[in-house]
Amino acid sequence: MTTVISVTNQKGGVGKTTSAVNLAYYLAKSGKKTLLIDFDPQGNASSGLGINKQQLETGTMSDVLLETKVLQEVILETKHKNLFIAPATPHLANTEVELAKASRRFTRLKNAIANTAGYDIVIIDNPPSLSLLTVNGLIACRYVLLPVQAEFYALEGLGQLLETMKLVRKNMNPTLDLVGVLPTMVDGRTTLSGQVHEEIKKHFPGKVFKTVIPRNIRLAEAPSHGVPIGVYDRFSKGARAYKTVAKELLERIAE
Ligand code: ATP
Ligand code: MG
Numbered sequence: 217m218t219t220v221i222s223v224t225n226q227k228g229g230v231g232k233t234t235s236a237v238n239l240a241y242y243l244a245k246s247g248k249k250t251l252l253i254d255f256d257p258q259g260n261a262s263s264g265l266g267i268n269k270q271q272l273e274t275g276t277m278s279d280v281l282l283e284t285k286v287l288q289e290v291i292l293e294t295k296h297k298n299l300f301i302a303p304a305t306p307h308l309a310n311t312e313v314e315l316a317k318a319s320r321r322f323t324r325l326k327n328a329i330a331n332t333a334g335y336d337i338v339i340i341d342n343p344p345s346l347s348l349l350t351v352n353g354l355i356a357c358r359y360v361l362l363p364v365q366a367e368f369y370a371l372e373g374l375g376q377l378l379e380t381m382k383l384v385r386k387n388m389n390p391t392l393d394l395v396g397v398l399p400t401m402v403d404g405r406t407t408l409s410g411q412v413h414e415e416i417k418k419h420f421p422g423k424v425f426k427t428v429i430p431r432n433i434r435l436a437e438a439p440s441h442g443v444p445i446g447v448y449d450r451f452s453k454g455a456r457a458y459k460t461v462a463k464e465l466l467e468r469i470a471e
Pocket of ligand 2: 343
C-alpha cells in the first residue's frame with residue numbers, strides 16, 4: 217500500500233520544500249521506495265534534487281494534470297537509492313488556469329497516484345496557496361504534514377487551512393488526517409522562538425513532532441548543490457533533525 221503525505225502550508229517560505237526533499241531522502245534511505253511529487257510551479261523540489269528543468273523531455277506534472285501523460289511516464293530516478301521525483305516547471309501555473317473549468321479537476325492528482333503502483337510513500341510538495349493545486353494535493357493524500365516557521369505570525373492563516381481540510385474531509389476525502397506539525401527554522405537562542413514553539417504545541421495538542429528543525433545555514437545551502445542535506449552535510453544539525461523526524465514520521469504512519 218502507498219501512503220501519500222501532502223506537505224502543506226499556504227504561507228510562503230516556511231520550509232515546505234526543504235522538509236519535503238529532506239524527509240523524502242531519509243525515508244528512501246530507510247528503505248522505503250519514495251516518490252517526491254513537485255507540485256509547485258516554482259519547481260524548487262525539482263531543482264533541490266538537481267533536476268535540470270530545461271531538459272525535461274519526459275514530461276512534468278503539468279502533463280499529468282492535463283492527462284497527456286500518466287504519472288509513471290514523468291517520474292525520474294534520482295542519484296539516491298529508492299528516491300524518485302515527478303518534476304514541475306513554471307508551466308504548472310498555466311496548467312492550473314487551464315484546469316479551472318475542466319471536468320474532474322479536483323481529483324486529477326488523486327487518480328494519477330492511484331494508477332501508479334510500486335511506491336511505499338509519496339510526498340507532495342504543495343505551493344504556498346490554497347489553490348486548485350493544493351486542493352488536489354489535499355484530496356490525493358491520507359496525511360497532511362504541516363511545517364510551521366517558528367516566528368511571530370506562525371499561527372496566523374492556519375485556521376483557513378484547517379477549515380479547507382475540514383471541507384475536503386467532509387466532501388471528498390473522509391480519512392484525511394494531520395500527521396504532524398513540524399516547527400521549522402527554530403532558533404534556540406531566542407526566547408521568541410521558544411514561545412512560538414509553546415504556542416504551536418498548545419494549538420495542536422499531541423500533533424507536534426518531538427524533534428524540531430533548527431535554523432541551520434547548511435539546509436539553505438544544500439539546494440544550490442542539487443542535493444539533500446544528508447548528502448551535502450550529513451553531520452549538520454539540520455541533517456540530524458530531518459533524519460530523526462523521518463523516523464518519527466514512519467512511526468506515526470505505522471500506527
Ligand atoms: P514556498 O512557500 O515559496 O514554497 P517553502 O515553504 O517551500 O517556500 P523553503 O523553500 O523550504 O520554504 O524555505 C524557504 C527558504 O528558507 C529557503 O531559502 C530555504 O533554503 C530556507 N530554509 C528552509 N529551512 C531552513 C532552516 N531550517 N534553516 C535555514 N534556512 C532554511
Ligand atoms: Mg516550496
